Amino acid sequence: METLLQQIVNGLVVGSVYALVALGYTMVYGILGLINFAHGEVVMVGALTALQTLLLLMGIAPDMAPLLKLAIAVLVAMPVCMILGFLMERLAYRKLRNAPRLAPLITAIGMSFLLQTLAMIIWGRNYHTFPQLISTDPMQPIPGVFITPVQVTIVIVSALVMAGLILLVTKTRLGRAMRATAENHRVAALMGVDTNAIIALTFVIGAALAAVAGVMFASNYGIAHYAMGFMPGLKAFTAAVLGGIGNLGGAMLGGIVLGLVEAVGAGYIETMTFGFLNSSYQDIFAFVILGIVLIFRPTGLLGERVSDRA
Amino acid sequence: MNELIEAVPFLGKRNPRLTKWLIIIVALVAPLIAAYFGRSWMRILDFALLYMMLALGLNLVVGFAGLLDLGYIAFYAVGAYTWAFLASPHFGVHMPFWIVLPLGAAFAALAGIILGFPVLRLRGDYLAIVTLGFGEIVRIFMNNLNHPVNITNGPQGINALDSLNLFGWNLSQSLTIGDFKIHYLYLYYYFFLLCVVGSIIFIKRLQISRVGRAWAAMRDDELAAKAIGINTRNMKLLAFALGATFGGVAGGLFGSFQGFVSPESFSLMESIAVLTMVVFGGMGNIAGAVVGALILTALPEILRHIALPVQEAVFGTVILDPEVLRMLLLSLAMILMMLLRPAGLVPAHARYSRPELLKGGA
Numbered sequence: 314m315e316t317l318l319q320q321i322v323n324g325l326v327v328g329s330v331y332a333l334v335a336l337g338y339t340m341v342y343g344i345l346g347l348i349n350f351a352h353g354e355v356v357m358v359g360a361l362t363a364l365q366t367l368l369l370l371m372g373i374a375p376d377m378a379p380l381l382k383l384a385i386a387v388l389v390a391m392p393v394c395m396i397l398g399f400l401m402e403r404l405a406y407r408k409l410r411n412a413p414r415l416a417p418l419i420t421a422i423g424m425s426f427l428l429q430t431l432a433m434i435i436w437g438r439n440y441h442t443f444p445q446l447i448s449t450d451p452m453q454p455i456p457g458v459f460i461t462p463v464q465v466t467i468v469i470v471s472a473l474v475m476a477g478l479i480l481l482v483t484k485t486r487l488g489r490a491m492r493a494t495a496e497n498h499r500v501a502a503l504m505g506v507d508t509n510a511i512i513a514l515t516f517v518i519g520a521a522l523a524a525v526a527g528v529m530f531a532s533n534y535g536i537a538h539y540a541m542g543f544m545p546g547l548k549a550f551t552a553a554v555l556g557g558i559g560n561l562g563g564a565m566l567g568g569i570v571l572g573l574v575e576a577v578g579a580g581y582i583e584t585m586t587f588g589f590l591n592s593s594y595q596d597i598f599a600f601v602i603l604g605i606v607l608i609f610r611p612t613g614l615l616g617e618r619v620s621d622r623a
Numbered sequence: 624m625n626e627l628i629e630a631v632p633f634l635g636k637r638n639p640r641l642t643k644w645l646i647i648i649v650a651l652v653a654p655l656i657a658a659y660f661g662r663s664w665m666r667i668l669d670f671a672l673l674y675m676m677l678a679l680g681l682n683l684v685v686g687f688a689g690l691l692d693l694g695y696i697a698f699y700a701v702g703a704y705t706w707a708f709l710a711s712p713h714f715g716v717h718m719p720f721w722i723v724l725p726l727g728a729a730f731a732a733l734a735g736i737i738l739g740f741p742v743l744r745l746r747g748d749y750l751a752i753v754t755l756g757f758g759e760i761v762r763i764f765m766n767n768l769n770h771p772v773n774i775t776n777g778p779q780g781i782n783a784l785d786s787l788n789l790f791g792w793n794l795s796q797s798l799t800i801g802d803f804k805i806h807y808l809y810l811y812y813y814f815f816l817l818c819v820v821g822s823i824i825f826i827k828r829l830q831i832s833r834v835g836r837a838w839a840a841m842r843d844d845e846l847a848a849k850a851i852g853i854n855t856r857n858m859k860l861l862a863f864a865l866g867a868t869f870g871g872v873a874g875g876l877f878g879s880f881q882g883f884v885s886p887e888s889f890s891l892m893e894s895i896a897v898l899t900m901v902v903f904g905g906m907g908n909i910a911g912a913v914v915g916a917l918i919l920t921a922l923p924e925i926l927r928h929i930a931l932p933v934q935e936a937v938f939g940t941v942i943l944d945p946e947v948l949r950m951l952l953l954s955l956a957m958i959l960m961m962l963l964r965p966a967g968l969v970p971a972h973a974r975y976s977r978p979e980l981l982k983g984g985a
Contacts, residue, residue, distance in 0.1 A: 348748045408962055414747040415691055416961050419902055422693070423957030426895060430950040434943065547759075550752065593767045600756030607749055608741050 315457035320580040321573060326464040326533065328572020329471040333526040334549030335556070335564035336478060337519030343495045343559035344515050345410065350421035351401060353546015354428035355394050355520045359527030360443070360537045361436050363390040367444055379446035383528075390524040397428075398520025402513050425543070432539040440538045443531040467529045474525055475565055478518070482561060491515060495559070544596060548575075551603040557613030566614055574598055627910040654812045664924075665808040669880060671920040672815035673873050678900040678912035679822050680869025685898065686907035686971070687835060688862035689842030691751040693894055694738070694758025698867040700765060700889035701734050702727035702874020704775065707884045710785040713776065717785055724875045731871025732864040734761075739863035743856055758894055765886040780885025787814065787879040795882075811880055818876065819913075822869060826909055829865075838862060842907075892950070899953045903960050905967025914969055919956065923949035 334356055341349045363386040370382045405424055409417040447466055451459035482488035493501040494511045502508045530545060531537040552571040556563025579595040606613060628642045657664035677699060684692045705727035709718045738757050742750050769777030786795030794814060798805040829835050837858050840848040849855055878884050896919070904915025927945040934941050943951070960967065 348752065405958060405962065412961075412965065415685075415689075415906075416965050418691065418748045418751055419898070420958050420961040422895060423899075423954045423961070425954075426892070426950060427954035427958060430947060430954060433947055433950075547752070547755070554749075589771060591767075591770070594763060597760055597763055600753075600760055603756055604741055604753055607745055607753060611744070611749075 315455075316580055317577065318455060318458045320576040322458060322460050322464070324573035324576030325569065326460075326467055326572070327576065328552075328569040329468050330526050330529050330533070330568075331545065331549045331552045331572050332565045332568025333471050333474060333522050333529070334545060335552040335568045336475070336561060337523050338550050339553040339556070339558055339561060339564040340491075340515050340519050342553065344491070344512055345406070345417075346414075347406060347417050348421065348550065349401075349406075349516075349519075350418070350546075351424035351428055352519065352523060353542035353544075353549070354425050354432070355397060355523040355542070356527040356530065356545060357432060357537075357539065357542030358397055358428065359390040359394045359520075359524030360531040360541060361432060361441075361527075361539070362393045362524075363387060363528045364441055364443055364531065364537050365436075366390065367446075371444070383446045383532075387525060387528050390528060391521045394520040394524035394527075395517045398516040398523075399513055402516040406516075407509070407512075425546075429539055429543070436539055438539065440536045443535050443537045445532065445535055447532065449535075463532050467533060470525070471529065474522060478522070479561060481518075487511075487514070548599040551599045551606075554603060555606050555613055557615040560613070560615050563613055563615035570614070571599060571602065574602060627913060650816060654809050658806075658809075662806075662808065665806075665812065667920065667924050669808060669811050669815055671917050672812065672819050673877055673880070674897065674900060674920050675819050675913050675916040676815075676822055676869055676873040676876075677897045678904070678916040679819075679826055679909065680866045680873065681897050682901045682906065682909070682912040683826065683829075683869070684862050684866035685901055686905075686912070687830065687842065688838040688859065690859060690862060691747065691754070691898075692863075692866070693751045693755035693891070693898065694761070695754075695866070695870060695897055696889045696891075696894040697738075697758040697761040698731040698734060698870030699874040699877065699893070700761055700884075700886075701731040701867075702871035702876075703878040703884045703888070704765065704781075704874075705730050705871070706875045706878035707781040707784055710879070711781055712783055713781045720787055720789065720875075720879070724872060727875040728868045728871040731867040731874065735863040735865075735867030736860055738867075739860045743859055755891065755894075758889075758891060762886050762889055762891075765889065775886075778886060780883060780887070782883055784878050784882045784884065786882065787811070787876070789814075794879075815876065815880075818872070823909055823913070830909070834858070834861065839907075895957075896953055899957045903956050903968060905969040905971055908967065908969055908971035911967050911969040911971065915967070918968075919953065923952055926952065 334352065337352045337355070338349060341347055341352070363383075366386040366389040367382055370377060370385060374382075401424060405420050406417055409420055445463070447463045449461045449463055451461050453459055482491060490501070490506045490511050491514070493504065493506055494508050498508050501511075526545075527542070530541065548571060549568065552567035553564045554567070555571055556565065556567025558564075575595060575598045578598045579592045582594060583591045627646060628639050631642050631646070654665050654668055657668050677695070680698075681692065681695045684690050684695070706723055708714055709716050709723045709726065710720075711717075738754065742753050745753060765775050766778050768775040769779075775781070786793055788794070794810045795807050797807050798810060837848065837853045840851070840853055841855050841858055845855060877888075881888075897916075900915035900919045901912055902915070903911075903919055904913065905911025923945065926948050930943065930948055931941055931945070934943065
């Protein structure tokens, strides 16, 4: 029973990070119908930029409060990622907006590997230790179930960020313009929406969320490196599809569900398969879920049918 | 062949006959030229031929049938591991190549169909992600199936694979005729060349056959293809299976040539590399796949020999190592090609495909 509860806690923590990343995928897909393959790499750039900032801060102001350092690191990583997101859209995807589907997708794959390579050149191939600025001493709210303050912070912050995004999209003028663009570019443009700006903005907002998610990821595991974004990116995409791609609530739900399935599955796979498979197969869950969802319920948990759209 | 001739700059259109002979001669003497620069270049040539086979096979799936497959390297892996299981000391089985190679191809085709069935309904980008997932699943299994029963020997891979033995003639031993010795890399080169030429002829026939035309119709407009009575389900499965077959054969050859397989050789990066070759050369075009594979195998190696000394001379140390250079080159090739020349270096022939569809606005 404790194992189950413990895995549920872990799943919730990882799931809320997936949810943040999934939002970036789902927003871009909702508006452009493009899978921004390179979104996972934005997560990585966010984490590594934050790491770089932290190292710098530790050099020049070692006495600064740890939380303040972390806040500054996030505030540096966010604009860096936002600029990156903007540049990706402007330089690569905008030109391909009316191209047939394979072209933007192939470009996005190329972009993903380009960013990984550039990160490898800047930060090297090594794993870097990410400083633990929030305490990692485990607490025991229920005997036998451990949760660290970092994990609590991750869940709270991502809940706040997601709430903020929902407010932005549903309550503001800007959000209305975004929804209109997602519905129909041309009509939105006729109604006076600057659709180019809105699309660029979608990338920028998604990148900002990814930056936050990157810092969370690195803080949770205590490491950062150039390829850290790829797998979480794929899983977050799976989460977006699971929830119903193009649907904000769906991305959040999908993220949490995927995190839970993965954590609980990894905890029990050994007993379930009589020791044949062990937790090193953890990464398979996301792909299997993706396959099952796309085959049996391509609309996802909350979404409308999109997978047939050519 | 005609496409290949036209792909040769300047000469191709002016003097096709001369170009044809030129291509044949260059293909035949290429290893001799490479040998002049060193053994490593001969190995690179051999690998270029293997990549050609892969690119030809993937082109069948992506270029002809329009199904973006990001897990193609998994079929290569199936072929290579079949060779490793059935022709190495790992299980103590040593079967001859004429059993192992077709078996590897058959297993790969089967894997293609297994992958094909569930993804039949998916299109474009979803298909890409699911195939990517398939490739990753295969790789994860290769990495971890050493426990509790050791099947794949995990990340260490399998060693000492049997070399290619053509009815008693071992290609891994240098051939001695009188006092004239032919190094084994030559033997592999000509054998692989034969395989590639065979593949090209087969694929060319396939492309202009009923099947090839059905694929083209399905790629350009699936609904219309269905309406004129093409069984798109079978056609898709056939594309996956045939594409996978080429991957499986290439994988078996790779295993025999390398003498060693490990999951590292079958990473996602390799799938992407083969896709880049197809895209770079020109999707839906046999000559494109050949040219793309040749250039993108050779270019990183040439860069390695130029860029490393230059870096050492200028900066004193090596900043960009060869692997980084290769990734940089491949990713840039993919992005820039899509932005600037989406039909590829050798655009597909208008009769069998519609390159204008790639230019957008359709």
